[in-house]
Every structure is written in C-alpha cells, then in structure tokens.
Amino acid sequence: MESVQHYIQEGILYKPVVPNIHDWPIAQLFKKKQHFLEEVIRETMNGLHAQTKIDHTSVSDLIAKTMFMERIRMTEDPWKVDPKDEGKYWSDIKKDMVRIQQLEHDPEAFTQRSDQMLESIVSRYVNEIASTFRPASYHFAKRFLPFFFSTLLNASAGKTVKSVINHSVGLQEKVHLLGETEAMRKLATKGTIVLVPTHFSNVDSILVGWSLHALGLPAFIYGAGLNLYNSAILAYFMKRLGAYKVDRRKKNPIYRQTLNTYSTISILEGVHSLFFPGGTRSRSGMIEKKLKLGLLGTAIEAQKRNFLAPPRGVSEKIFVVPMVMSYHFVLEAASLINQHLTFTGQEQYYINNDEFASYRKFLKFIWTTFSASSEIALSFGKPMDLFGNFVDENGNSFDNHGRRVDIKSYFMTRGEVKEDWQRDAEYTRMLGDKIVERYHVENRVFSSHIVAFVAYQMLKKRNPELDLYGILRIPPEERTLDMGEYRKTIERVLERLRNMADQGKVHLATHLVNDVQTIIEHGVQNLGIYHAQRPLSFQDSQTLVSENINLLYYYHNRLEGYGLSSVI
C-alpha cells in the first residue's frame, strides 16, 4: 500500500508501466543523442536526394528554393525567438550559391559542394528542432506540476486553507481520464503509440502531458509550436522533456524533410509520440475536419521501415490513439473565434504575444482555466493500427468482421515489402480521414455544448434570411429565447444524441442522464463561465439571452457535423 500512497503523492493514478525512468524509450533515445541526431541528418539527406529524383530537380534547386523562402520569412514574419545569426547565415548561403555556379563545368565538384551546403542547412535545422530528455528534469516536473496543479485547484475550488495545504482536491477530480486508458497502458509495452488529440486550447498540451504521467506511461515525444517557446517557463520544461520545436512558418522542403525525419526516427526507436494533427488550435470551435498530414505520414513511413529492417523498438507495430478533450469553457475562445471570423479560410500561425509571453500571464491562464472549469474530460479513443483497423490489448489488428489482419501486407506487392511514396501518401490521407471520423465518435458531449448548439440553431432558424454574419449581428433585444420552446428543442436534440450514443456514434457525459431542466441549468451555468460577456444566460426563469453571439457560435460549433440541425 505504501507504494500506492507514493504514486498518489506524485500525481500518478496508476502504477508506472515501465518503473525505471532510465528504461523509457525516450530516455534510451537521448542517451545516444549525438548518434540519433547524426542519423536524422543522414536520413534527411537521403530523403532529399530521393525526392529530387522523383521531382526531377537538383540539390542546388532545392537550396535555392529554400533560401528564397527563408529570406521572405525573415523579412515578413520575424519572431523574437528567431536566432540572431540567421540573416548572416542565409546571406552566406547566397554567396556560396553564386560561387558554386562557377563550378558548372565540373559536375562532380559542383555536386560535392552543393551536398555540403545541403548538409550544413540540414544540420542547422536538426539542431534547431532537437530537444533532449533529462530524467532529472522529469523527476522535478512530476513532483512540481501536480503540486502546482493541486494548489491551483484547491485555491480555485474555494476550499478552506487546510484543504488547500492538504491538496484534498486532486487534478483527477476535475479532469476525468476516460476511454481506453487500460488499453493505452497495455499497448505501451507492445509497440509504439502515436497519440493524436484534438486541439482547442493552450492548456491541452499540459493536460495531455499530465494525463500520460497519471496513467503511469513513459513520457511521449511531442512537437511543440515554436510560439510556445516564447514563454520561459514552458520553454524550460519542454526543452528538457523531449518536446521538439516545430516552426510552422518554415514551409520549405528542406525543413519539412528534416522535421519529418526527426519524427520518423523517434518512432522507429520505439519512442511514443504525440501530435496535434489539426496543426493549431481549432479557431472555430469545431472538431478538426482536415488534418495536417506531414507528421502522420512519418508514422506510416516508420511503420513501413519496421518491415524493411528489424524493428528497433519493442515490436514493429505502431498504434494510433485518437484523443478528444471536452471542456465547458475555453479561455481563449473569444480571440480564437474572432480570428476565425476575420480570416475564415486562411491559414495562419501567428504568435500570440499576449497569451503566454510571461510567467505571470501563464499562471493566470492556467489558474483561470481550472478555477472556471467544473469539469474537463480527456477521452482516450479506441486504439487503431495505421490503416484504421482496431487493435486489441495485445496489439493485434482486426478488420470490420473481426478477422485478424497482417498489416505488413499493406506494404507488400508480389510477396515483398515495396517502397512506394505515392501509395504511402494515400495511406496517410486515409488515416487522416479515419482519425477525423473517430474524433466525432469519441467526442464526449457536455451539457454546455448542447445548450449552446440549440440556442444558436434556434436563432438561426428564426432568421432564415440571414447568413452567418447576419446572425452574429442580431441586436441584443432579439437574442432572447423562450424557455418553453427551448426546452422542447433540447429534448429532441437529447433524444437524437442518446440514440446516436446507443449506436456508438458519439459519447455522452454522465451528467446528461439528468432530466432536461437540470441539464439546461447545468449547461447554461457552465457554458463559457469565465467570459466577461456570457454566451448564454437566464434573463429570467422563462427567458434565455445571449450576450455574446460570437462565443455562442464558437461553443455551438462543437456539435457541428452530427446532422443535429434537422431536429431543431
């Protein structure tokens, strides 16, 4: 029992799957960090050479293109975290490019020189991306973070001084770990896990990190957006906990290949990985519909290589676990939805100076999130292989009819595993579609999602002549809803959702077993609770009103894609 007590103190709910931190795949990888980075450089070079053959270009074309894109990025989109020497670096590259043009008559020397330049660029990128994993930092973080969280939670839960000190409210009481947690633990020793969560808020990565720790799983390697490194406290931990840097501004082919190779080789080494395949936080509040396929492709690539050469991890198999986070409240909702409405359709990864820039702001952010949220659900979805077949706890794949599937065969033609870049790109696209499909199934519906969805849809139905922007401009006095009609509509939506849940098409939070009135009150009370202007509130016992329709629309979007508008 003593050990259990010990785990609880460290914020672990389960016994660690691999007790000794030095045995974790991630620790093993970074024990031979230099070797690992050299392999990434070598493999990136190989990949780029292969790519130039497919595209009928040359290494010097590749460098020229990259140089061009980098110079544009530096002038148009400079960030504080950018290295000071990068201007000089790229102007030196430019000079070298001019110089080697004179070697045109000597193709061999030309190739050699351009390869050297390529290697210099790749090494630069590898060192920029690379992280490290220090068991000591992890030990510190795991002691520090739960303490930090529970202090926040207890303080925010308005408990007595005594309970704050005793930490009687643990993170696990506010954050529910649901779904296939047992399977995750079993699979962690049967192969390599790629966890792919939805992304709504900046607290997601912290929560996922904590949840993996609480489940007793080894640390996962994780690609963190460069913008997060603007916060000193996050940067300190992330750099030492295996989070590597992803700079989404750099869309040049050399950077992409380097980043992908870094991920591929980590997975090949059996290191569990975490991607947010949506790329950035969902601006609209909708569950991701289109995923960034780059990093997903690295899982397919690693899976194929595990069949071409003996696997280096515990087994050749790679598992995908979709994960969905449900909140009543997203702190950044207002800025996210405003960006969405302003830039609908445009890609944007810009730095949020105002969100995480200082330690104080970071703490305030976390504090506000936890103090306001009555409940957060992290649902671990059904584990699959990379082809969308579900796997059992032993890692065996089964098709729709319950037949065992030998996944090596997906890469085979005429009895042999074959390299086929185009085929794997298709598999990646299919995997992306499958993950999106699973997100909708694994999604856990909260009362607040339903009250927002119905309120917005009723306003929309009442104003059939208005488009989205028209609805968002409905004057305050017309934003009221009569409770009688509202309750009836909620009932219909609930009935539909319960049917869908029975058919395994979606999940419902346990608080949705209550009667309609309780659900409405619970939902309205919790919906976007912290916002200065409430998305939905009671004007009186018979009338609901929306103070901020943008926010109402944002929270409403969570239930888009289920065909629920037909019962409004």
Place this chain on the structure above:
Amino acid sequence: MGFQASSNETVGVIGSGSFGTALANLLAENRRVLLYARRPEVAEKFQKDRTYRGRSIHAKVSMTNSLSELAKECELIFPVVPSENFREMLAGLGPFLKPSHKLIHGIKGLDVQLPKGEDLRTVEKLNRSQVKTMSEVIMEETVVLRVGCAAGPNLASEIEEGQPAATVVASHFDEVIREGQGALRSSRFRVHGNHDLFGIELAGVLKNIMAIAAGILHGLNYGDNTRALLVTRGLAEMVHIGKALGADPKAFLGLAGIGDLVATSSSPRSRNFTVGFRLAKGETLDQILESMEEVAEGIKTVCVVKALAANYKFSAPITQTLYKTLFEDMDLQHGMRLLMEFPFREDVEFI
C-alpha cells in the same frame, strides 16, 4: 512498356457474364487468367468445352468455382458481378483477402442499403450513407485499400471481336493504375489512368440512365437530332448529379463519361439501351426484366438517383421523367413532351 516482366502471374476475374468473359479474354493476351463462376456447373462447362452460351474463353483462361483459390492465386482481381450481388460476393471473398490484394472492379452500379420495409420502387429519399460506390463497398467489407475501377466504352461483344477500344482505370493509387494498365493494355486496347476514382465510378454508373432513355428514343423512331439532344443534355445532367454528390466534373468529359455515353446511347448491343428500346415497342418493364439474361444496372440507378435527388434537392429532369415512365405508368410520349418543355437555362452551364 506495358508488357511487364511480371506476366507470368495470374490475374483473377470474378463473374463469368458477358463482360466478365470479355475482360478475361482481354487479360489473357497479357497474363494467365483465373475466371470465377458462381455456379459450379458453369465453371465446369467452360473448363471442359471452352465455351458456354455462345461465350468462348481464351486458352490462357482457367475456370474456378472457389473464391479461396482465386484469392490465393491472384493478387490482382477484377470483380465484374452485378452491383446487386456485390456485397454478398465480397462476404464470400473477404475472408481470403489480404491487404496486399488489389481489386479493380468493372461494375457500373451503386450499392443501396434500404431502410427496413422499403424497396427500390417505394423508397422516397436516400442519403449518401445509404448509397455506396463499389469501391466504397470493397473498403467497407474487406481489408483491401488498393482499389480501382475500370470504366469506358467497353461493349463486351465488340471487345470479343477484337475491335480497337479503350478504357479508364481509376484509382487513388498509382500502383493500381500501373498494374491495371500492365494487365489490360494491348495493341488494340488502350488504358488511360485517372486518380478521380469517385468521378469515374459515377460517370460509368450514371450513363446507364441515359442509355435507357436513348433506347426509348430509338424505339419511338426518333432520329439523330433527337439522340444528339439527349446525349448532350444527358451529359449535362450526369455532371449536375455528380457535382451534387461531390464529384469533379472533369471525369465526365473523358472516356468513362462522354465516351461511354456515346457508345451505349446508339448501340442495340447495350443492355440498358435494349430495355428502353423494348419499352418503346410496347413491352412492360416486368416483361422485359423477366426475359433478360443479364442485369441492366440502369433501372436500379434511376431509382437511386431519383431518391437521392429528392433528399438533396437537386433536379435531374431526364432521370425523374424516366422514373415516371418506368414506374408510374407515364406515357412515353407525354414524358418526351415534358422534357422538351423543361426550362433549361443555358446550353453549357456545367463547367
């Protein structure tokens, strides 16, 4: 280029109807072929006599009645069975398939999962989750992801006569297109590749509707002007339906769309055309269907598209009128008049 070193392998064909045997004979020019017949007596008869009901098979075609043998021997398989029997066939084949198999179907029909108690003639509305293309059914029912479709102006009897022709092999996978081309192409048969699997499947399926309509016009003794009108407006309608279901119009402008449409809308050798022709000559639909040896996919497609149109609220005047003449006793002449009076907006509005 097309005649690859791998020509010693065996490819499979499922379905020994007229298109199945024509395809098998075409493949036999490049590969050894294993042809599956559902009924053991048909397989035996073909194997022994090399001919059955006027259809002969090439020397390099062997027969089988075992789906497990077919799956074991062949990595590349061409299913050519009526869409009606497709799921059932896959249920039998599925247990023997591995993800390394490649399936290229040549079926110009849709799969429908009807609500309980409904049949095709009574169902009012259908949505996309109830209507699947053949490649979607393959991915649902089996582990095979490398799927493709062969479609184009490929009247079985002309292929059997050795006349020059062409087809499209569509797949998301270059590998499947390559394999299909390698197995199918010859000095008299061209094979074009296309990545738009959904568009090509739909083009092949939808043209059957127009083939029935063309048969009716022919049976009513209308001439070439009228047929040209139908082909042109028919293509526009196919594109319109395709777009409503999310397809890219481009696929409809190639061999699988306009190509196949031109071929079947003037050929008594087409089954769908024949159905229309006999209707115009005064037979009832039930009489025609009863006496036909093989399935005319177009009849089912008319019902499906009509129900999809009702659900997604798009107009498909030719299909909808055809439905009325087929199932609601609308007089053919009256249907024709309705179509002539239909207010089309522009000549070419669909691209």
